[in-house]
Amino acid sequence: MKRKNQFSTSNKYWLLILAIICIVLMGLSGFAESGKGPLSWAAGYTIVPMQKGINRVGMWIGDVSENFATLQEIKKENKELKSRLEEMTTENNRLQQNSATLERYKELYKMDQNTADYPKVAANVIASENSNWFSKFTIDKGSNDGIREDMNVLSGTGLVGIVTEVGPNWATVSSIIDDKNVSAMILTTFDKCIVSGDLQTVQDGLLKFEQLANNENEVAVGEQVVTSNISSKYLQGLLVGYISEVNVDSNNLTRSGYIIPATDFKELQEVLVITTTKQDLIDGKGESGSDNGGE
Incomplete structure (x- = not known):
């Protein structure tokens, strides 16, 4: 039971430290934006590059997400085009077969006319x-x-x-x-x-x-x-x-x-x-x- 309380106390300290760090960083960020005082100079070398890095990471993640969405759309369109191509190929084969059959029927009809004396x-x-x-x-x-x-x-x-x-x-x-x-x-x-x-x-x-x-x-x-x-x-x-x-x-x-x-x-x-x-x-x-x- 004592060991559990020690862990709980340790967690509280860590949360307190992190909160203080966040407050300090926020303050430094404010100084960086105001452009005044030595803290502003320090923030310019610490917080601003960090923000730029975070922004770049955010933009990269946004680009990746957008590219992923575009890729999924392209895959969908490609699948639809393949399906359409298969349909067109099947239809073309059917039309070619019908055309060949029609030509044979024309030849049979011509032969029938040329030998009209015979049933x-x-x-x-x-x-x-x-x-x-x-x-x-x-x-x-x-x-x-x-x-x-x-x-x-x-x-x-x-x-x-x-x-x-x-x-x-x-x-x-x-x-x-x-x-x-x-x-x-x-x-x-x-x-x-x-x-x-x-x-x-x-x-x-x-x-x-x-x-x-x-x-x-x-x-x-x-x-x-x-x-x-x-x-x-x-x-x-x-x-x-x-x-x-x-x-x-x-x-x-x-x-x-x-x-x-x-x-x-x-x-x-x-x-x-x-x-x-x-x-x-x-x-x-x-x-x-x-x-x-x-x-």
């Missing part, structure tokens, strides 16, 4: 057996939509292939790059040839053609190659591609070379299925205003 159904590609090339793929239309085997399939730019299997709401399409015997002809001369699909040559973006007669008819690079009237499964006049190279064979009787396919077999997304088969035309069941009856 068609539009479909979406939903699966592919090859991750790099659409040599065989599945579409989202089937027998419920009037799809049957041997129906020809088009992209927005040319012939894709033929339906080989059908379910109620799906169908499998085998493309011409998976077909070794597509009967075709040069559009300007009507000379016949055989187009062979090959995954090896298609890696270079090409299809091979052969058995083209080596006659007086000139075949130039860029000539269109279309399906011929004697094809057993493809309707006449469907664009296969464009001549990129022509060579005379060693027998000097035929020519062969390469074709750039009209369809991009790496980027198929939407297709048109012609709902008339070649056999329908042969049997007189197909609807066509062209001279395909001789196919």
Whole structure:
């Protein structure tokens, strides 16, 4: 108990000393402000620098506080700008996708107009057996939509292939790059040839053609190659591609070379299925205003 009283007495002394020091400092400050007497001179060397230091510390603390508030505001604005940028990037990607889709639909519409003699159904590609090339793929239309085997399939730019299997709401399409015997002809001369699909040559973006007669008819690079009237499964006049190279064979009787396919077999997304088969035309069941009856 005695020890506690000693501590209490000691604290009182310290408070008294501090109070006296404060009073003295206040007095010295007053003398410093009045500018009179020796105490004023002493205060000028002690209190004034101390006040200046305190003021500077206060100003520094104020600046730090203000800078901190500004930094927090900048961080907030930066976060909002990042969020806005992400939204704009997403919107830009969506617009680009919509633009690409619109272009594909325009191509499909143009192809539909160019082959208006044939009835068609539009479909979406939903699966592919090859991750790099659409040599065989599945579409989202089937027998419920009037799809049957041997129906020809088009992209927005040319012939894709033929339906080989059908379910109620799906169908499998085998493309011409998976077909070794597509009967075709040069559009300007009507000379016949055989187009062979090959995954090896298609890696270079090409299809091979052969058995083209080596006659007086000139075949130039860029000539269109279309399906011929004697094809057993493809309707006449469907664009296969464009001549990129022509060579005379060693027998000097035929020519062969390469074709750039009209369809991009790496980027198929939407297709048109012609709902008339070649056999329908042969049997007189197909609807066509062209001279395909001789196919």
